[in-house]
Amino acid sequence: MRRLRALFSRLGGAFNKKVRDAEFSAEMESHLAMHIEDNLRAGMSKEQARREAIMKLGGVEQTNEKYRERRGLPILETTVQDCRYAFRLLRKNPGFTLVAILTLALGIGGNTAMFSVMNSVLLRNLPLPHPEQLVHLTLPNDQPPGAWNTGDGDTSFSDPEFEALRQERNAFSDLMAYVPLAAGKTPVRIGQDPEEAAVDMVSGNFFSGLGAGFSLGRGFAFEDERGHAPIAVLSYAYWTARFGSKNSAIGQTIYVKSVPITIVGVAGPGFYGLDRGNATDLWIPLQNRPELNAWGNPPSMNTLYGTPKWWCLRLIGRLQPGVSLPQALVILDPPFQRAAWIGVPDADPKNFKPLLALVPARGIQVVRDQYEQPIEVLMAMVALVLLIACTNVAMLLVARNSARQREFAVRISLGAGTGRLLRQLLAESLLLVGAGALLGWFFAVSASSALAAWSQIELPFSLDRSVLLFTFGISLACAVVFGLAPLRNVLSASANATLKTSNAPSQRSKRSSWAGKLLVAAQMALCLTLLLGAGLLVRSLRNYETLPLGLRTQGLLVFGTSPLNTHNDDEKTLFYQRLVQRMRAVPGVEFVTLLGNRLGSGWSDNNVYSIDGVKPSGSWEQIGMRSNDVGPDFLHTLGVPLLEGRDITDADGRQAPRVVVVNETFAKRFFPANSPLGHIVGGVEAEGPFTIVGVAADSKYTTVGERARPVLYFPFSQRSSVSDMEVEVHTSGDPLALIPNLRVALREMDPNLPMQKPLTQRAVFDESFSQPRLFARLAMFFGLLAALLVATGLYGTLAYRVSRRTSEIGVRMALGAQRSRVLWMVLEESLLVSAIGIGVGLPLATGGAHWMRAMLFGVAPGDAFSFMCALLGVVFVALVASAVPARRAASVDPIVALRYE
Amino acid sequence: MGEKKDVWQGTLALMVLKTLQAMGPLHGYGIARRIEQTSGDLLIVNYGTLYPALLKLEQEGYISSEWGVSDNNRKAKYYKLTRAGRKQLNKEERDWEQTTAILARFLAPGEERS
Numbered sequence A: 001m002r003r004l005r006a007l008f009s010r011l012g013g014a015f016n017k018k019v020r021d022a023e024f025s026a027e028m029e030s031h032l033a034m035h036i037e038d039n040l041r042a043g044m045s046k047e048q049a050r051r052e053a054i055m056k057l058g059g060v061e062q063t064n065e066k067y068r069e070r071r072g073l074p075i076l077e078t079t080v081q082d083c084r085y086a087f088r089l090l091r092k093n094p095g096f097t098l099v100a101i102l103t104l105a106l107g108i109g110g111n112t113a114m115f116s117v118m119n120s121v122l123l124r125n126l127p128l129p130h131p132e133q134l135v136h137l138t139l140p141n142d143q144p145p146g147a148w149n150t151g152d153g154d155t156s157f158s159d160p161e162f163e164a165l166r167q168e169r170n171a172f173s174d175l176m177a178y179v180p181l182a183a184g185k186t187p188v189r190i191g192q193d194p195e196e197a198a199v200d201m202v203s204g205n206f207f208s209g210l211g212a213g214f215s216l217g218r219g220f221a222f223e224d225e226r227g228h229a230p231i232a233v234l235s236y237a238y239w240t241a242r243f244g245s246k247n248s249a250i251g252q253t254i255y256v257k258s259v260p261i262t263i264v265g266v267a268g269p270g271f272y273g274l275d276r277g278n279a280t281d282l283w284i285p286l287q288n289r290p291e292l293n294a295w296g297n298p299p300s301m302n303t304l305y306g307t308p309k310w311w312c313l314r315l316i317g318r319l320q321p322g323v324s325l326p327q328a329l330v331i332l333d334p335p336f337q338r339a340a341w342i343g344v345p346d347a348d349p350k351n352f353k354p355l356l357a358l359v360p361a362r363g364i365q366v367v368r369d370q371y372e373q374p375i376e377v378l379m380a381m382v383a384l385v386l387l388i389a390c391t392n393v394a395m396l397l398v399a400r401n402s403a404r405q406r407e408f409a410v411r412i413s414l415g416a417g418t419g420r421l422l423r424q425l426l427a428e429s430l431l432l433v434g435a436g437a438l439l440g441w442f443f444a445v446s447a448s449s450a451l452a453a454w455s456q457i458e459l460p461f462s463l464d465r466s467v468l469l470f471t472f473g474i475s476l477a478c479a480v481v482f483g484l485a486p487l488r489n490v491l492s493a494s495a496n497a498t499l500k501t502s503n504a505p506s507q508r509s510k511r512s513s514w515a516g517k518l519l520v521a522a523q524m525a526l527c528l529t530l531l532l533g534a535g536l537l538v539r540s541l542r543n544y545e546t547l548p549l550g551l552r553t554q555g556l557l558v559f560g561t562s563p564l565n566t567h568n569d570d571e572k573t574l575f576y577q578r579l580v581q582r583m584r585a586v587p588g589v590e591f592v593t594l595l596g597n598r599l600g601s602g603w604s605d606n607n608v609y610s611i612d613g614v615k616p617s618g619s620w621e622q623i624g625m626r627s628n629d630v631g632p633d634f635l636h637t638l639g640v641p642l643l644e645g646r647d648i649t650d651a652d653g654r655q656a657p658r659v660v661v662v663n664e665t666f667a668k669r670f671f672p673a674n675s676p677l678g679h680i681v682g683g684v685e686a687e688g689p690f691t692i693v694g695v696a697a698d699s700k701y702t703t704v705g706e707r708a709r710p711v712l713y714f715p716f717s718q719r720s721s722v723s724d725m726e727v728e729v730h731t732s733g734d735p736l737a738l739i740p741n742l743r744v745a746l747r748e749m750d751p752n753l754p755m756q757k758p759l760t761q762r763a764v765f766d767e768s769f770s771q772p773r774l775f776a777r778l779a780m781f782f783g784l785l786a787a788l789l790v791a792t793g794l795y796g797t798l799a800y801r802v803s804r805r806t807s808e809i810g811v812r813m814a815l816g817a818q819r820s821r822v823l824w825m826v827l828e829e830s831l832l833v834s835a836i837g838i839g840v841g842l843p844l845a846t847g848g849a850h851w852m853r854a855m856l857f858g859v860a861p862g863d864a865f866s867f868m869c870a871l872l873g874v875v876f877v878a879l880v881a882s883a884v885p886a887r888r889a890a891s892v893d894p895i896v897a898l899r900y901e
Numbered sequence B: 001m002g003e004k005k006d007v008w009q010g011t012l013a014l015m016v017l018k019t020l021q022a023m024g025p026l027h028g029y030g031i032a033r034r035i036e037q038t039s040g041d042l043l044i045v046n047y048g049t050l051y052p053a054l055l056k057l058e059q060e061g062y063i064s065s066e067w068g069v070s071d072n073n074r075k076a077k078y079y080k081l082t083r084a085g086r087k088q089l090n091k092e093e094r095d096w097e098q099t100t101a102i103l104a105r106f107l108a109p110g111e112e113r114s
Helices: A002-013 A017-041 A046-057 A060-071 A074-092 A094-123 A159-166 A206-210 A222-226 A236-243 A325-340 A365-403 A405-413 A418-454 A465-495 A510-546 A569-584 A634-638 A664-670 A735-749 A761-768 A770-804 A806-814 A819-851 A864-890 A894-900 B007-023 B028-038 B047-059 B083-113
Strands: A134-138 A156-158 A172-180 A186-190 A193-197 A199-202 A214-217 A231-234 A253-256 A259-267 A282-285 A310-319 A357-360 A556-560 A589-595 A605-607 A625-630 A642-645 A659-663 A690-696 A711-715 A726-731 A756-760 B063-069 B075-081
Touching (some): A002 B047, A046 A060, A046 B047, A094 A770, A172 A206, A231 A236, A365 A465, A365 A510, A418 A465, A510 A770, A510 A819, A510 A864, A634 A726, A770 A806, B007 B028, B007 B047, B007 B083
Parallel strands (some): A625 A711
Antiparallel strands (some): A172 A310
């Protein structure tokens, strides 16, 4: 405590020096005066008395000095001096300073931005109490065969599973279930205006189990779940946006898919729900009404909440304190195994082994699965860029400091200690790093919001404490690197603290020039790796862009609709039939069809249908089928070639014989020898049977990158439950120009009918590889940045070396060396360095390419073309960077060079 | 802050505190002369070292200072003990007695032999 007090008092002592100096002088004066008086009284002469007093004091100046040292903090004062001096030097050299700070800012900023994304998506805990206890339940083996599932095979559970697992109180203090009402947003209405919101259905213990707080009102109780109460909790953001943060929101009615629901609470700020890149707007208890089915699935006997066969619930558990993941798994596995077969009693346990896994809830779950590797790869790339940037600045510093060798020698011979000199240089590097980090931070703030927008993740990539720590950490690492760089300069300066030479000796120490070359070679190796990674990703993107879709997207527009006020399948079918008729009448429209799942949106119906009464056996990979519900003329409208039989027509109505069109892969897999026409599909389930009447060519369904699968196209009007349909419109003109006319036509049918997400079909498919596109662009940016940095680094090194060797070159030329010989001398050096860099870089790049294999599409990690491009890129960088220094060397005038000495 | 726990430094602080306890508020010169006299002129105090020591004690809060007028009508800076200083003096006195007692025991048998 006392020491601390003294420290503060000394910190204070560093200020207000003049007043304090004057005070101590006065004290000394009075001391001497009293002493002299005493001495005089003791009988000394005036002169003697004075001398004796000063001698006894030990010298006025010395005392003053000691007193001052004790008063302030000498180390603080010299540090301030160092910083001031460093600042002056940096300002004197604005070009160097600017380049160094910008380089560092790019490196640090890029890393910070990338890390903030990684932090949000992969690392950050949920903003809930004891987030380390929260675990997601997953199914690595997917659901049992025959279960109705949502397509999210590895995250969705059945109701019997939920009920069985929630009893296991030894493992979980609470197990929560939740499921979205739609893949995207759900139509809701507050007052008069129809709009859309992201709605989740949740179990009664959702808020209490998670420990989410409330800004207003209450959450749900177990009775609300059991009674399927029509109540809702709003998210804080939604409440703010839609209700202006008014307390009167509580008790108001919100219509979700026309079902009136009463608002009872508002969640705390910062809670965005679970598991999706998009924030949840409102939560309602689990519902069993057909309109409010999970994922907006068409209600049927098989897919209503509570149906044992319907695997739709996502589960998140809160572990009992002190229970580890393996312990919990041991407790949970027996009930899990038992419940897995409820609802699919006829499934064969030999074909399938249910598997339960627990995954710590961190980051954003859905996004996490999708982005984990790409983000790690990009993080590694941006880290390499920082490494290159750091070596660049370090080399710049070393080069500049060796030009200051004479200054150091002077200072040492004037009595400066090595430590003091080193501190001075460290102050310079710290200033540079500090400025770079500050600028980089601002850069990162805008970059990370741009990244969030591009990656279509709605959640804020807030720059929180761990990001701040990360930035601080890498800045510190940079500072250490630059701290080591000048050390050598200082040591060599003290070793030969001589002022003798005027110009640099041509016989510079071999070792130091080699160290520089090795650094550049290492940069080249890293650059090669980055360029190869970027090249591979760009090639993958090209593949996505040029892959044939199997359908004609030109002139195709797609939008969604949800019929309001239809109560059964007949009414719904009628609605869509009328809709098709109405759309056909819109001027400019050539063909119209309907689709249950929008093509290219990633969504699909998956099931296994029996063929001619026999259920195919085998793994999902072998027999899994996709299906889509379609309207009349769908092949014609989409431009998919018909190989055999006929298209679906208006005549395939509700009362007509049930028919289906299959794709080529389906025909080849299940009817390898003969034509599938006339064979029967389905019939075991509640609906069907359907007769195959046509075979279509393969076309892309879920995404551009999908592999061909057997696909069945059912007339939507013949399904036992009609889902909300997407409308596909074909025109010979600009599809987007049709939108106003279509909107008018829709409004004529029903003024409440919203047009959901109208897009060209091409845009939907383009969006299906927006993620690879983003990664390819970022990788390309990193690669170019690396090339630019390496080029400036190499240029700087070579230019510096040429300027140091001016007199040597002058001598060579005076002795008859050809200009071309001098030119080659410089080029040779840079090519040699590149060769070493490439030699080291090739294995590194190969390893990197294999690591990111999963991100590649249609390109092998060892793709020769990409390798060639990366190699040429490095050589090109080397040549460009050495061109100017080489020309300068060749144009040295021997007379001038020699006179310079 | 790497202060050297020099024995001399430590004892000087103790002497200053003790002097101030015995004499009441006193200026730097007076303290120096008093220490010299008390030691029976066996100690030669370099007066210059006294001032940093006084400053240190003041920074640590054991003494405080203010300007006053001396007996000879001269302006001088007077130092006096604070409450913390008094406590510290008690503690240091005890420590010192303990140390000397231990040392005395070590030295006693040696005297017997001679």
